[in-house]
Amino acid sequence: MINTIKQALENSFSFADYRKKVTNLIAEGKSTGHTQSDDLLKYSELNETRMNRLEKTIEVTNEVKTKLQNLDKKYIWLVLSEGWCGDAAQIVPVIYKMAEVTDKVELKIALRDDNDALMQHFLTNGGKAIPKLILLDAETLEVVADWGPRPHGAKQLILDYKAAHGVVDEPAKIELQKWYLHDKGISIQNEILEMHEQVLS
Incomplete structure (x- = not known):
């Protein structure tokens, strides 16, 4: 496991470089990942617009900021x-903003398809759902906890929709994006903080 983590860290990007990678690929008519499609x-492209907006609008709450600074x-x-993932587009900018308010956290982003060995350790119901945040001790690189791929409210929305309609279709994705819009990143902040607090308790 430790070698898999080291390899993923070597392959990883800063948030700025991740954004650049996604943007450059779009300019070439490509997405990140091993599969390409229209x-x-x-x-x-849609997620690029979302992330641009979120970078400007998301704010870390004072409570979360204080607790992160006191880790x-x-x-x-x-x-x-991955750049094509709708949930990642909503969540990764919030994670970035959180990491920016404290010197206790270093954010690294690894592409799922390029790091399959690591992804296999963090499957959700047997699937490679992303984004997945893996909390590592910076000194030992030990896995302390993990979070993702969605905040509880968003996860419940999709479960309820699937129970009612039998599928996750385009209207479901629209409902999910609305949920993120109304939530303003608050659930993500609170749940990641909660993960840290459970580690300490």
């Missing part, structure tokens, strides 16, 4: 993501 490119030691937040 749909994935379309989602990547007991240094951590690495290693996030598995």
Whole structure:
């Protein structure tokens, strides 16, 4: 596991470099990941717009800021993501904003398809759902906890929709984006903080 983590960290990007990578690929008519399609490119373009907006509008709450600044030691937040993923577009900018308010957290983003060995350790119901935040002790690189791929409210919305309609279709994705819009990143902040607090308790 430790070698898999080290390899993923070597392959990882800063948030700025991740954004640049996604943008450059879109300019070439491509998406991140090992599969290419018109749909994935379309989602990547849509997510680019979302992330630009979120970077400008998301604010870390004072409570979260204070608690992050007072963490007991240094951590690495290693996030598995892809540019075409709608949830990642809503969540990764919030994670970035949180990491920016404290010197106790270093954010690294690794592409899911390029780091399959790591992804296999963090499957959700047997699937490679992303984004996935892996909390590492910065000194030992030990996995302390993990979070993702969605905040509880968003996860419940999709479960309820699937129970009612049998599928997760385009209207479901629209409802999900509305949920993120109304939530303003608050659930993500609180749940990631909660993960840290559970580690300390």
